Amino acid sequence: MDRRTAFNELFDKLQAEFIDEIRTYQMPDDAIDWITRMINHTVPGGKMNRGLSVVDSFLVLSGGKATEDELVKARVLGWCVEWLQAFFLVADDIMDQSITRRNKPCWYRVEGVGPTAINDSFILESAIYFYLKKYFRQEPYYVDLLELFHEVTLQTEIGQLLDLITAPEDHVDFTKFSLDKYKKIVLYKTAFYSFYLPVASAMRMSGITSETAYQQAKSVLLPLGEYFQTQDDYLDCYGDPEVIGKIGTDIEDNKCSWLINKALEKASPEQRKLLEENYGKKNADSVAVVKQIYKDLKLEESYKAYEEESYALVRKLIDQVDEKQVKHDVFIAFVDKIYKRTK
Structure with missing residues (x-):
């Protein structure tokens, strides 16, 4: 089996x-x-x-x-x-x-x-x-598991709060957006529960108690979580709904996504004005305007460059982990699952 x-x-x-x-x-x-x-x-x-x-x-x-x-x-x-x-x-x-x-x-x-x-x-x-x-x-690690799940739940909920107050659906304010703010949201909303929690759970089961080991795990898994969420943002816009299992709504929902933050970095004043007028609007015409600007700014190419840079960074971080603390194969398995994923 x-x-x-x-x-x-x-x-x-x-x-x-x-x-x-x-x-x-x-x-x-x-x-x-x-x-x-x-x-x-x-x-x-x-x-x-x-x-x-x-x-x-x-x-x-x-x-x-x-x-x-x-x-x-x-x-x-x-x-x-x-x-x-x-x-x-x-x-x-x-x-x-x-x-x-x-x-x-x-x-x-x-x-x-x-x-x-x-x-x-x-x-x-x-x-x-x-x-x-x-x-x-x-089990001797029972309390550690309870604390781990409670802590990661709070971290994720704080990340969700930061996401919601940064980009409420009914009010577009690009002055609140930035790639730094995006990274903070992603760290708490996604990286802890999607990447750190599974590995830390297995580490607790394995009897690993060294705090250094958990810190080294975070040094790889949290950047990997940022990379994963950026992939998600890309797929929300460019992925096939039949493949990813959902209809992307980040543009309509005024999400502080990687794409919009990258667009704001690269946009001309005219393009920024169009983004302000159309982002966060729940109609197909406005979504089409935003997606056209993404295309004009060549965000697909920017994302692909980001993906290669992120992959190289994570592999470098893995090499820096003391394998006596955490085996490298734990991290490599994660990287292999998400690198260039389509769903």
Whole structure:
């Protein structure tokens, strides 16, 4: 059985365990049915890269000598990261008024759901701590895992706040935009939970306690997270919705994305005026104007140059990590997954 199949097959068991826990609250059948349907709609179906990275990182750190029990625990931790992702995405889609997610309607847009999805996102988050308690309470690193998930959740929420107050949907103010502000948003909103959390979880499972090791992991994984989010911004505009699983709305949503910040750096006064008049507008004509300016400024070429520079930088940072602290293969596996990705 390949690693992805083994990982995916655990989902049904974990879902059943959480539903059984909800049943102990003597919830009526319609509540049980709702939560089951909600989990099925929101948790599986993505690329699962974050969750699988926990397993892959643990295998590297264990020298390929993991027991089946350890592999199950690593998969559970991976699913905890995926549940955290689902919690963030359900809430984020409401805030952004997004249309689709993973080739399906966003959960809040499903008939009969609406704002109830806000509470559903809280339920998804709570499931994480149910699994951590069930599978890791007796482990010496249990408290470390709890603190890690709580800390990364706060970091991500702070990043989301910074994103929202920098670029509210109903008010375009380019004076608040800059590549420095963008990097701060990306660091907290994406890099910690998408890159540091999976590796740090595997490191905790592996018994690594040296603070130096975690700092060295961050020195690679946080820049890698910035590169990943810039890729996401590029794909939001230039990716095929059928491939990436969603319709990009960064322009309409007034997002402080890499593309708009790069455009503002390069734009003439006339182009900047057009961007101010059309960015953040929810109509196809305005979006077309912005995309034409991106084309005129050759942002695709700028992005491709950025990608090569980022790849070279990350490889250099990996070389600087003390392999006695963290094995380089942990980081190389991440780089290989995202370099020149199309979805």
